[in-house]
Amino acid sequence: MSPARPRLLDPERPPPGPFRPTWWKSPLRGPWLTSMLGLVLLVAIPIVALTGFLSNDAYDPRLGDNAVGRHLGILDFYLFPWPTHPSWLYALNQGLHVGVGLAAVPLVLAKLWSVIPRLFLWPPARTPAQALERVSLVFLVGGIVFELATGVLNVQVYYPFHFFFTDAHYYGAWVFTAAFAVHVALKLPTMRKALAARRWLAPLRESLERTGPEPPAAVASDLIPIAPVPATMSRRALLGTVGAGSVLLGFQGASQSIGGALRPLGLLAPRRDGFGRGANAFQVNRSAAAAEISGDDVGHDWRLELRALGGRRLSLSRPQLLALPQRTHSLTIGCVEGWSTTQRWSGVPLRDLAALVGLRGQLTLDTESLEQNGLFATASLGSEAVADERSLLALRVNGADLSLDHGHPARVIAPAVPGVHCTKWVAKLTFRAAQRR
Numbered sequence: 001m002s003p004a005r006p007r008l009l010d011p012e013r014p015p016p017g018p019f020r021p022t023w024w025k026s027p028l029r030g031p032w033l034t035s036m037l038g039l040v041l042l043v044a045i046p047i048v049a050l051t052g053f054l055s056n057d058a059y060d061p062r063l064g065d066n067a068v069g070r071h072l073g074i075l076d077f078y079l080f081p082w083p084t085h086p087s088w089l090y091a092l093n094q095g096l097h098v099g100v101g102l103a104a105v106p107l108v109l110a111k112l113w114s115v116i117p118r119l120f121l122w123p124p125a126r127t128p129a130q131a132l133e134r135v136s137l138v139f140l141v142g143g144i145v146f147e148l149a150t151g152v153l154n155v156q157v158y159y160p161f162h163f164f165f166t167d168a169h170y171y172g173a174w175v176f177t178a179a180f181a182v183h184v185a186l187k188l189p190t191m192r193k194a195l196a197a198r199r200w201l202a203p204l205r206e207s208l209e210r211t212g213p214e215p216p217a218a219v220a221s222d223l224i225p226i227a228p229v230p231a232t233m234s235r236r237a238l239l240g241t242v243g244a245g246s247v248l249l250g251f252q253g254a255s256q257s258i259g260g261a262l263r264p265l266g267l268l269a270p271r272r273d274g275f276g277r278g279a280n281a282f283q284v285n286r287s288a289a290a291a292e293i294s295g296d297d298v299g300h301d302w303r304l305e306l307r308a309l310g311g312r313r314l315s316l317s318r319p320q321l322l323a324l325p326q327r328t329h330s331l332t333i334g335c336v337e338g339w340s341t342t343q344r345w346s347g348v349p350l351r352d353l354a355a356l357v358g359l360r361g362q363l364t365l366d367t368e369s370l371e372q373n374g375l376f377a378t379a380s381l382g383s384e385a386v387a388d389e390r391s392l393l394a395l396r397v398n399g400a401d402l403s404l405d406h407g408h409p410a411r412v413i414a415p416a417v418p419g420v421h422c423t424k425w426v427a428k429l430t431f432r433a434a435q436r437r
Contacts, residue, residue, distance in 0.1 A: 014122035015122065018117075018120040019120045019121075019122045020122075021117070021222070021225075021226050021227075022226060022227040023117075023120075024116075024117045024225050025225055025227065025228055025229040026225060026228070026229070026231075027211065027212050027213045027225060027228040027229070027230070027231045028114075028211070028231060028233075028235055028238055029114055029117070029223050029224070029225060030213065030214035030221060030223050030224045031190070031194035031197075031214065031221040031223055031224075032194050032195065032197070032198045032203055032214055032235075033114050033203075033214075033235060033238075033239075034111065034114040034115055034194070034223060035190070035191040035192075035194040035195050036195065036239065037107060037110055037111040037114060037239075037242075038111060038187070038191050039191065039195070040107055041104065041107055041108065041111060042184065044100050044103065044104045044107065045104065045144075045180060047096060047097075047100045048096075048097055048100050048101045048104060049173060049176075049177050049180075051093050051094070051096045051097035051100075052097055052169075052170075052173050053173070054093050055090075055093055055094060055097060055336060055418070056076075056170055057078050057079075057080075057082055058082045058090050058093070058416070058417065058418055059418055059421075060078070060081075060082060060380070060382055061076060062076070062078070063364060063380040063381075063382055064364070064366050064378070064379070064380025065366075065378045065379070065380065066379060066380050066421070068164070068166065068375055068376070070164075070166070070167050075170075075171065075174050081382060081383075081384050082382065082384065082416065082417075083384060083416060084384050084385055084388045084390070084391075084414070084415040084416045084417075085415070085416070086415075086416065087329075087330075087331050087332050087390065087415035087416055088332040088334065088340070088342070088416070089415075089416040090332075090334040090416045090417060090418055091257065091332045091333075091334030091340035092334075093334070094257070094334050094335065094336060094337075094338050094340070095253065095254065095257030095258070095334075095338055095340065097338065098151070098155055098253040098257070098337065098338025099250050099253030099254045099257060099338065100250065100253075101148065101151050101253070102152070102155070102249040102250055102252055102253045103246040103247070103249055103250030103253075104148070104246070105148055105152070105245075105246075105249055106242045106243075106245035106246045106249065107242060107246055108144055108145075108148060110238070110242045112141065114223070115223065117222065117223060118222065118223070119137075121222065133186070136179055136182060136183070139175055139176065139178070139179035140176070140179040140180060140183050143172060143175050143176025143179055143180075144176055144180075146168075146172050146176070147169065147172055147173060147176055150165060150168060150169050150172070151169065153165075154169070154336070154337060155253075155270065155337050155338055156270055157270055157285075157337065194221075198214070203235050203236075204235065204236045204239070205236075206234055206235065206236070207234060208231060208233065208234045208237070211231040211233075211234045211235060212228070212231065213225055213228045249268075251265070251266065252266050252267075252268045252269050253269075253338050254266075255269055256269040256270075256283075256338060256339035256340070257338055257339060257340050259339075259340065259341055259342070269339070270337070270339075275287065275405055276403050276405055276406065277403075278400060279397055279398035279399055279400035280397060280398075280400065280402070280403035280405070280406050282341045282343060282406075283339060283341050284405050284406060285335050285337070285339075285419060285420075286374065286424075287405045288404040288405050288425075291369075291371040291373070291374055291424075291425070292371070292372070292373060293370055293371060293404065293425050295404060297370050297425070298370070298404065298408055298409045298425060300317075302317070302318065302409050303315045303316065303317055304316045304317075304318075304321065304393075304410060304426060304427070304428070304429065305427065305428040305429070306353055306356060306357055306428075306429050307357060307428070307429070307430050307431070308354075308357040308358055308359045308430075308431050308432070309430055309431065309432035309433075311357060311358060311359070312357040312358050313357070314356060314357060318395065318409045318410065321347075321348055321393070321395060321410065322395060324348045324352065325348070325352065326346050326347060326348065326395075327346070327347070327348070327349055327389070327390075327392060328344055328345065328346040329344070329345060329390040329392065329415075330342055330343070330344050330345075331343070331345055331390060331392075331413050331414070331415055332415075332416075333413070333419045333422055334416075334418065334419055335418070335419035335420070336418060336419070336420070343397050343398055344397065344398050344399070345392055345394040345396070345397050345413045346392075346394065346395060346396040346397070346399075347392035347393045347394035347395045347396065347410070347413070348392060348393045348395070349389055349390075349391065349392055350365060350381075350385075350386050350391045350392065350393060350412070350414070350429075351363075351386060351387060351389065351391070353393060353429060353431075354386065354431045357431060359431045359432075359433070361433070362383040362387070362433065362434040363383055363386045363387070363431050363432065363433060363434055364380060364381065364382055364383055364386060364431070364432055364433075364434045364435075365380065365381045365385075365386050365429060365430070365431055365432075366378065366379075366380050366429075366430040366432070367379050367380070367381070367412055367421075367423040367426060367428070367429055367430075368423070368426070368427050368428040368429075368430075369423050369424060369425045369426060369427060370425040370426075370427045371424070371425055376420040376421070376423070377423075378423075379412075379420065379421040379423050380421075381412070381414060381417065381421060382434070383434040385414045385415070385416075385417055386431070388414065388415055390414070390415050391412075391413070391414035391415065392412070392413050392414070393410050393411070393412060393426065393429070394407070394410065394411050394412070394413045395409070395410055406424070407423075407424030407425055407426070408425075409425075410425075410426045411423060411424040411425070411426060412424075412426060
């Protein structure tokens with residue numbers, strides 16, 4: 001004789017409202033719709049996750065102060081040094097990360113809508129295995145909501161939360177990715193069965209008049225409503241609406257990443273317009289006013305302090321830097337928020353500056369800005385970036401002197417590195433021999 005079930009957890013007497021199966025009326029819900037949305041997310045989410053982890057690799061938190069105070073642990077591992085070819089590599093990575101991430105928002109919302117009855121199952125779990133699965137959903141659902149919400153806020157450069165975005169987003173990604181991998185392993189057979197049972201795309205050919213609940217005989221599921229109302233839209237219309245929303249949001253990311261003629265069309269993008277005039281009329285992430293840099297700080301008395309760690313030191317004025325051999329390269333600045341811009345930069349190669357203080361070979365570089373109140377007032381570049389002939393201490397852009405907002409009197413520009421490592425208003429450059437890693 002089985003033990004009596006507590007009345008409170010009796011599946012025949014659920015609490016009122018959404019805990020009762022008759023509460024859910026939409027005939028569109030069912031295993032096919034959930035599986036179709038899951039199939040699309042099975043493509044989108046790995047792209048977002050992979051590009052996110054690659055972005056962290058590009059930041060190289062092991063180097064100098066690039067970790068911005070983060071204590072590196074076992075989840076901070078890197079498989080390869082971040083390359084500098086092509087110069088737009090980081091911009092491509094972040095364009096995909098932000099663009100696909102934005103496009104995933106409507107898909108995730110639709111997927112959550114399709115499975116919401118399961119969040120109110122009664123009793124919540126009937127076996128220890130079910131209880132474990134329910135707990136894992138906290139990390140899965142909570143993880144994706146947290147990652148998308150903080151990511152969208154970062155794109156808008158708005159931080160209402162009281163934690164450091166980079167750390168929280170990175171470690172949150174590990175939590176979600178682990179939960180996602182477990183979820184896929186458990187649900188992939190069910191997804192394939194549900195799609196095959198209805199001949200994959202066949203429901204998309206159904207008209208509104210023929211749209212009804214999925215046949216229970218196809219795949220048994222608690223998502224199929226037991227008291228449905230007539231459909232007000234077909235499954236094709238639902239997925240079309242979700243797809244249109246994904247395209248619209250994805251385009252907002254693409255417009256600021258690809259730029260050119262697309263940039264003005266990104267009506268919701270925060271970096272839609274240029275910042276400056278003439279040759280300097282392109283985007284900035286941090287203006288001189290925000291950094292509290294004035295013309296007096298970069299006047300005739302400005303000097304670049306150039307040194308080899310433990311070795312030679314030099315102090316160079318801007319005219320002295322301009323008198324050195326100059327190089328010009330078209331290089332892309334790619335920012336973590338997903339926007340990018342390609343300009344023609346002119347200046348002194350970083351490796352030539354290293355040679356002035358007697359250093360050659362595999363070197364790293366620590367940069368310091370005149371800015372005092374920014375998280376990235378200091379940054380470090382790895383040996384790959386320092387050795388690249390296109391890495392410059394830029395003095396001019398598009399044939400004109402840098403404006404104050406773009407880093408006058410001098411800024412670092414290097415191929416394929418995160419924009420925050422292209423230090424503006426440079427005060428000091430320190431070269432050192434690269435350590436084996």
